[in-house]
Amino acid sequence: MDNGFELGAWVQKLYMLSTSDHASVVSMNLFVALLCGCIVIGHLLEGYRWMNESITALIIGLCTGVVILLMSRGKSSHLLVFSEDLFFIYLLPPIIFNAGFQVKKKQFFRNFITIMLFGAFGTLISCAVISTGVMLFFKNLEIGYLDISDYLAIGAIFAATDSVCTLQVLSQDETPLLYSLVFGEGVVNDATSVVLFNAIQSSDLTTIDPTIALHFIGSFLYLFLASTLLGVLTGLLSAFIIKKLYFGRHSTDREVALMILMAYLSYILAELFYLSGILTVFFCGIVMSHYTWHNVTESSRITTKHAFATLSFVAETFIFLYVGMDALDIEKWRFVSDSPGTSVAVSSTLLCLVLLGRAAFVFPLSFLTNLTKKSQNEHITFGQQVIIWWAGLMRGAVSMALAYNKFTTSGHTKLRPHAIMITSTITVVLFSTMVTNPVF
Amino acid sequence: MDNGFELGAWVQKLYMLSTSDHASVVSMNLFVALLCGCIVIGHLLEGYRWMNESITALIIGLCTGVVILLMSRGKSSHLLVFSEDLFFIYLLPPIIFNAGFQVKKKQFFRNFITIMLFGAFGTLISCAVISTGVMLFFKNLEIGYLDISDYLAIGAIFAATDSVCTLQVLSQDETPLLYSLVFGEGVVNDATSVVLFNAIQSSDLTTIDPTIALHFIGSFLYLFLASTLLGVLTGLLSAFIIKKLYFGRHSTDREVALMILMAYLSYILAELFYLSGILTVFFCGIVMSHYTWHNVTESSRITTKHAFATLSFVAETFIFLYVGMDALDIEKWRFVSDSPGTSVAVSSTLLCLVLLGRAAFVFPLSFLTNLTKKSQNEHITFGQQVIIWWAGLMRGAVSMALAYNKFTTSGHTKLRPHAIMITSTITVVLFSTMVTNPVF
Known part of the structure; x- marks a missing residue:
């Protein structure tokens, strides 16, 4: 990676041959080499408490972005155009599946109701707070025209916590209760945000109709139950096939291949039926680790x-590397450079609203949960509530994907308010990841 | 997979929504489900000597092709358009890497010179025989206009043996000498065919020039040495990094991720420098299994x-499933249906030439090798020569990929002679795989 001269030549080539196949080979090379670099550097920095693989990947991504920006003479900063498909079809499933596969099931199911409260209701409260706040404050900020569905979408985008990052800041062995609460909430939250976002996108919001709320609750319940059931059924089916046919007799490879393929099948089946693939693959992971795994x-x-852990690890590193690289994309910052003040104001407003929106549900809902528990030992203490509040502040890949979906057209941003929203999302993601992480 | 009705609805959807994202979700679902089916059925048929995973996948692919063809009312038979990128960038590297990783190194290096003779010279002889034969016989077959570079390309296409299939018919434990010879030849052959094909594509063949031969030999030697060296260096680098940094201290996942990423890096680095990725990743596999593997x-x-074995297994099944499905693609057979006699004549001519071309180098080169060996024990017996001749007859994914590259434009075939060449390639691949395999 120290061959700066050749890199320069490559990047030049990248632009000369931007339509050819060779250009994609060049970017793939750089990307894979950077992934290797992230792993090595992440290992070397292991001793430092305030560093982890995500931040390393973000910083390496930022640095590479600067290098590419300089070498392409300000034309571009990234190697690959962000594709939602890449993220939702290839990178997210292994991460969430692995989380389900490695989660401590006892803790998870003991706190199931609390997790559901936080993940479903909490996200709604958070979305409502952020949307209202944005509507109130953005009028004074001269951003440009945004309509009511844009405001609600912003609420949904910033209500999505980063379950990937959460996995890295809390230790399952040291703080099992907190881990299961925050991570479990993250998974349910992912699903809720996506449902919320899709509901907002597809609803006609020009007329206000009380049945919309009912309709929304109904579709959320259907989605949650159907997705869970699909995941559980696929997991059980894999256990049944492997136990019944006794694959191990002949071949380890067939068992492993079947587990991977069926896990992935659960995810894309959910996508096929317009369910939440995240929930499905999470529960499939739980069932597979509980039944299938013991039959191989x-x-x-x-x-x-x-x-599974390795796949998930590589996918996470990939996402953070990409987010870092994309943060400098010149096209999006062009609109912002005219009015840096506005951008800073928007980003800090959003950060404050995220803090507020999360506080608005963590403390009241924890209070409610504590009321239902008889033993003092099972209560969520105030200190723990603060950690839950803080650990869920990170915004990550899901927010980015939703923001790209809402505010760009095939990777490009044309309108000023949309460009500002994209850059603000990037700022919030970078800031929340960099600031929240090191505290742990 | 027994939900025939829903399948019908899905396929209908596939055509209604052929431009939307959901269509690709449908095909991915079907494809992953079929892969699972291949694994389960392959396991159930394990007892039968004349069946293996490749044939199972081919037959399942053919059956699915028929079903899709009927349901789409004769419009199409496959779920995915064949993409060379998919094959050369994602499916081939894990297969060849795993072959290098699991190969018995002692046997391989003891027979290194014989393997090189077979793989490099043998392929040239085979290509020359096939090209000459095609030039002589095709004139009488009323196919349409093909020029000299087309004839040479056909020679290169059908000189490419299927190293993937070879792995399944010979057992490394039972016949180590034959396995190492046939498989080693297959790997070198892959590289030679690709080089040959590219040389033919890029040379100006209208004027005959004796320096072309010299130029070709030079570029082959450069390619072979540079590719091998790159693979060995990447493998050694991975061993050095893992030993020096002692990754295992902290994390198994990092070691595994680094091995996978560096193996893949070797392949795409070779592609970047226009070398043979197949050779590079094969030698990278050998070095990694010899050095890196012992340091983790x-x-x-x-x-x-x-x-690695699982990845390779899934990729192989994927390829055969695809080839089976694509064999019925209606667009290619349309031109052929006017003159079924011609098509049969072309395919059988090609099959005979493949048999002849292989005989033309296996027996003479074995004779030469035997001359250099002093001990009678090290000689390749006539029976073994026949097995080598027969086992290398299979034509597979590389032939398909080269034929698609030469005779189609982004997956579609317009000209009659080109369509005939594609269907003949499919026929030869299916026939050679189905007939050669069960003999073992």
């Missing part, structure tokens, strides 16, 4: 455990 | 061994 040979057990 | 923790060792 010893070497399959070791292989799947580490292979 | 026990669980990383188990994980990588099985994870």
Whole structure:
């Protein structure tokens, strides 16, 4: 990675041959080399408490962005155009599946109701607070025209916490209760945000209709139950096939391949039926680790455990590397450079609203949960509430994907208010990740 | 997979929404479900000597092709358009890497010179025989206009043996000498065919020039040495990094991720420098299994061994499933249906030439090799020569990919002679795989 001269030549080539296949080979090379670099540097920085793989990948991504920006003479900063498909079809499923596969099931199910409260109601409260706040404050900020569905979409975008990052800041072994609460909330939250976002996109919001709320609650319940059921059924089916046919007799590879393929199948089946793939693959992971995993040979057990973790790890690093690189995309900042003040104001307003929106549900809902628990030991203490509040502040890949979906057309931003929203999302993601992480 | 009605509805949808994202979700679902089906059925048929995973996948692919063809009312038979990128960038590297990773190194290097003779010279002889034969016989077959570069390209296409299939018919444990010879030849052959094909594509063949041969030999030697060196260096680098930094101390996942990423990096680096990625990733696999693998923790060792085998297994099944499905693509057979006699004549001519071309180098080169060996024990017996001749007859994914590259434009075939060449390639691939396999 120290061959600066060749890199320059490559990047030049990248622009000369931007239509050819070779250009994509060049970007893939750089990207894979950067991923290797992230792993090595992440390992070297292991000792430092305030660094982790996500921040390393973000910083390496930012640096690469600067280098590419300089070498392409300000034309571009990233190697790949952000594709929602790439994220939702290839990178997210292994991360969420692995989370379900490795989650401590006892803790998770003991706190199931609290998790659901936080994940579903909490996200709604958070979205409502952010949308209202944005409507009140943005009028004074001269951004340009945004309509009511834009405001609600902004609420949904910034109500999506980053379950990927959460996995890295809390330790499952040291603080099992907090981990299961915050992570479980993150998974349900992912689903809620996506549902909310789609509901907002597809509803006609020009007329206010009380049945919309009912309709929304109904579709959320259907989505949650159907997705969970699909995940559980696929997981059980894989356990049944592997136990019944006794694959291990002949081949470890078939067992491993079948587990991976069926896990992935659960995710894309959910997408096929317009359900929440995230919820489905999460519950499929739980069922697979509880049933399927105990029916395979010893070497399959070791292989799947580490292979799933590795896939998830690479996907996470990939996302953060990409977000870092994309943060400098010149096209989006062009609109902002005329009025840096506005951009700073928008980003800080959003950050404050995120803080407020999260506080607005963590403390009241924790209070409600504590009321239902008889034993003092099971209460969520105020200190724990603060950690839950803080740990869920990070905004990550889901927010980015939703913002790109809402405010860009095939990767490009044309309108000024939309460009400002994209750059603000990037700022909030970078800031919240960099600031929230090191505290732990 | 027994929900025939829903399948019908899905396929209908596929055509209604052929431009939308949901269509690709539908095809992915079907494809992943079919892959699972292949694994389960392949396991159930394990006892039968004349069946293996490749044939199962081919037959399932053919059946699915028929179903889709009927349901789409004769419009199409496949779910995905064949993409060379998909094949060369995602499916081939894990297969070849795994072959290098699992190959018995002692046997391979003991027979290195014989393997090189077969793989490099043999392929040239085979290509020359096929090209000459095609030039002589095709004139009488009323196919349409093909020029000299087309004839040479056909020679290169049908000189490419299928190293993937070879892995399944010979057992490394039972016949180590034959396995190493045939498989080693297959890997070198892959590289030679691709080089040959590219040389033919890029040369001006209207004027005959004796320096072309010299130029070709020079570029082949450069390609072979540079590709091998790149693979060895990347493998050694990975071993050095993992040993030096002692990754296993902290995390198995990082070791596994780094091995996978660096193996893949070697392949795309080779593509970047226009080398043979197949050779590079094969030697990278050998070096990694010899050095890197011994420096990682026990669980990383188990994980990588099985994870690589699983990836390779899934990629192979994917290819055969696809080839089976694509075999019925109606667009290509339309031109042929006017003159079924011509098509049969072309395919059988090609099959005979493949048999002849392989005989033309296996027996003479084996004779030459035997001359250099002093001990009678090291000689390749006539029976073994026949097995080598027969086992390398299969034509597979590389032939398909080269034929698509030469005779189609972004997946579609317009000219009659080109369509005939594509259908003949499919026929030869299906026939050679189905007939050659069961003999073992």
